[in-house]
Amino acid sequence: MRKRSIKNTRVNTEVQRAVGSIIRGGIKDPRVAPWTSVVAAEVAPDLKTCKIYISVLGDQEAQTETMKGLKSAEGYIRKELAAQLNLRNTPELTFVLDQSIEYGVNMSRKIDEITEKERLARREIEEEADEE
Incomplete structure (x- = not known):
């Protein structure tokens, strides 16, 4: 699958939508700020890795705490993502703070x-x- 193909764009959109709903509804970690949104998702063409761009509305402390909370919930988010999306491989997630x-x-x-x-x-x- 090429990086800019239609299939890759669809996968990116679906991963972004699914991770956003998982963060909003599934994570109970108090470190994750309530105003956390998924700005974009970039899934590698081989579906092995994925960068999730996160935006947190709040001060610097809220941003760092949210990133720590998401890092600790990475396994849970990946498991839920595998349950929601039917992909050959469930990608390893990397969270990137997008300001x-x-x-x-x-x-x-x-x-x-x-x-x-x-x-x-x-x-x-x-x-x-x-x-x-």
């Missing part, structure tokens, strides 16, 4: 702050022009 959602939220917040400052500056200029 793109957090980065996007921070950028959006900064844009909102700049927009608010510009709006206030315009209002002050208009008020000064009205006074003259």
